[in-house]
Amino acid sequence: MELLPIFLDIRDKPCLVVGGGEVAGRKAGLLLRAGARIRVIAPGLGPTLSSLKQQQAINHEAREYRKEDLGQATLVVAATDDAGLNRRISREAQRSGTPVNVVDQPELSSFIMPSIIDRSPVIAAVSTGGASPVLARLIRARLESLIPAGYGRLAELASRYRERVKQRFSDTTARRRFWEDVLQGGVAERVFSGHLEEADRLMEQALAEKRPSGEAGEVYLIGGGPGDPDLLTFRALRLMQRADVVVYDRLVAEPILDLVRRDAERIYAGKENSHHTLSQGEINRLLVKLARQGKRVVRLKGGDPFIFGRGGEEIDTLAEQGIPFQVVPGITAASGCASYAGIPITHRDYAHAAVFVTGHLKDDHLDLNWEMLAQPNQTVVFYMGLHGLPLICRKLVEHGVPPEMPAALVQQGTTPQQRVFTGTIATLAEIAAREKPRPPTLIMVGEVVRLRDKLNWYHT
Numbered sequence: 001m002e003l004l005p006i007f008l009d010i011r012d013k014p015c016l017v018v019g020g021g022e023v024a025g026r027k028a029g030l031l032l033r034a035g036a037r038i039r040v041i042a043p044g045l046g047p048t049l050s051s052l053k054q055q056q057a058i059n060h061e062a063r064e065y066r067k068e069d070l071g072q073a074t075l076v077v078a079a080t081d082d083a084g085l086n087r088r089i090s091r092e093a094q095r096s097g098t099p100v101n102v103v104d105q106p107e108l109s110s111f112i113m114p115s116i117i118d119r120s121p122v123i124a125a126v127s128t129g130g131a132s133p134v135l136a137r138l139i140r141a142r143l144e145s146l147i148p149a150g151y152g153r154l155a156e157l158a159s160r161y162r163e164r165v166k167q168r169f170s171d172t173t174a175r176r177r178f179w180e181d182v183l184q185g186g187v188a189e190r191v192f193s194g195h196l197e198e199a200d201r202l203m204e205q206a207l208a209e210k211r212p213s214g215e216a217g218e219v220y221l222i223g224g225g226p227g228d229p230d231l232l233t234f235r236a237l238r239l240m241q242r243a244d245v246v247v248y249d250r251l252v253a254e255p256i257l258d259l260v261r262r263d264a265e266r267i268y269a270g271k272e273n274s275h276h277t278l279s280q281g282e283i284n285r286l287l288v289k290l291a292r293q294g295k296r297v298v299r300l301k302g303g304d305p306f307i308f309g310r311g312g313e314e315i316d317t318l319a320e321q322g323i324p325f326q327v328v329p330g331i332t333a334a335s336g337c338a339s340y341a342g343i344p345i346t347h348r349d350y351a352h353a354a355v356f357v358t359g360h361l362k363d364d365h366l367d368l369n370w371e372m373l374a375q376p377n378q379t380v381v382f383y384m385g386l387h388g389l390p391l392i393c394r395k396l397v398e399h400g401v402p403p404e405m406p407a408a409l410v411q412q413g414t415t416p417q418q419r420v421f422t423g424t425i426a427t428l429a430e431i432a433a434r435e436k437p438r439p440p441t442l443i444m445v446g447e448v449v450r451l452r453d454k455l456n457w458y459h460t
């Protein structure tokens with residue numbers, strides 16, 4: 001090990017920053033986050049330090065550095081653009097025993113500042129010993145995605161219960177096991193989802209029973225997005241990795257399903273157009289039954305569960321039955337398809353509003369507010385509209401939309417199978433009859449469709 005990682009308490013301690021530019025500003029910002037008292041020596045200040053000075057967060061002396069400035073400084077950061085001066089500060093600081101960091105020059109520094117993941121009070125630090133700050137940043141980015149934002153709150157909870165847990169478990173192994181279960185189990189999940197009172201209740205219960213509680217079943221209603229697995233949220237992925245069982249719809253793409261914990265039981269809930277595998281009532285009851293068996297149930301849906309996903313009905317039953325649940329939003333098809341087709345849904349020149357509407361035919365009819373859908377300067381997105389496409393286009397024209405209004409079909413948006421067809425509402429049905437797009441397909445109607453010619457970036 002070339003360097004010893006240590007965490008320094010600099011709260012209320014005097015720290016010296018030499019240099020007034022943006023790099024010095026960033027270092028000063030970091031020291032401030034750790035509670036330091038900062039003195040900046042520099043003839044002039046850039047925007048960041050000027051603004052910190054205005055807020056009276058730093059003391060600034062507008063002059064050149066002098067050796068005496070090191071004084072009682074707990075540490076010094078040299079961030080000037082004068083290589084000779086940086087070397088001098090390094091030499092003088094090392095002689096006086098003051099820890100010194102010269103920005104981007106590990107050979108002149110007695111300490112370096114690592115890349116950090118800040119979930120205060122939890123801090124993870126990454127260093128490559130100055131060999132490659134970019135590599136350190138890349139590793140940091142990976143860790144950022146792995147460490148839930150709620151870890152800080154979890155650490156606070158652990159700190160509050162620390163003494164009581166110690167008293168409850170005199171045996172250190174039992175205590176360690178207890179904490180391991182608590183910090184990975186139901187209590188942690190409650191904290192991450194913002195249910196702090198519930199987390200406390202489970203902790204109290206666990207302490208009373210001398211075993212981790214909160215392991216009772218619960219349901220995670222998760223939006224799996226439109227198809228590209230990279231579009232899943234961090235939370236979705238984490239909960240999918242904890243699942244005992246996953247109940248999934250037809251719309252959930254295989255690569256997304258593959259991200260569920262390998263040993264989790266898989267239950268297909270179907271919902272293919274007009275031949276549902278399980279009825280909605282059966283799905284609702286199944287979720288309750290599985291959770292009552294103490295299982296962590298992932299209910300995985302395409303897109304967002306609350307946008308044409310019947311997510312509301314499913315959690316309605318869970319709420320009635322007192323089953324704990326959380327809802328994880330996903331990227332809805334309109335958003336995913338728009339981005340991957342290069343068709344912005346709103347645009348200052350073309351569309352000031354957007355309407356998401358179902359184009360699902362009921363007995364060959366579409367009971368929609370056509371006057372509203374025919375308004376100008378908006379984008380109308382039809383979900384489940386492929387079968388009803390000819391009727392949709394006809395109705396729009398009947399209600400005053402010009403036949404030359406641009407329109408697009410996006411098949412299997414965001415996936416390698418994505419196909420996009422553009423035309424007008426007068427031609428789109430014909431195009432569909434010829435090209436035979438496969439479900440799921442989304443219909444977008446509005447002037448914004450014109451922008452695709454220029455903005456298309458995703459080539460399949």
Ligand SMILES: C[S@@+](CC[C@H](N)C(=O)[O-])C[C@H]1O[C@@H](n2cnc3c(N)ncnc32)[C@H](O)[C@@H]1O
Pocket residue numbers: 226227251301302303304305306307308309331332333334337382383384385410411412413414439440441442443
């Ligand atoms: C029952 S809705 C579910 C919508 C989903 N909850 C969401 O937020 O995207 C199914 C419809 O969404 C649209 N859809 C879903 N995923 C799609 C995709 N990847 N590409 C195009 N359309 C999609 C299709 O119009 C499909 O008929």
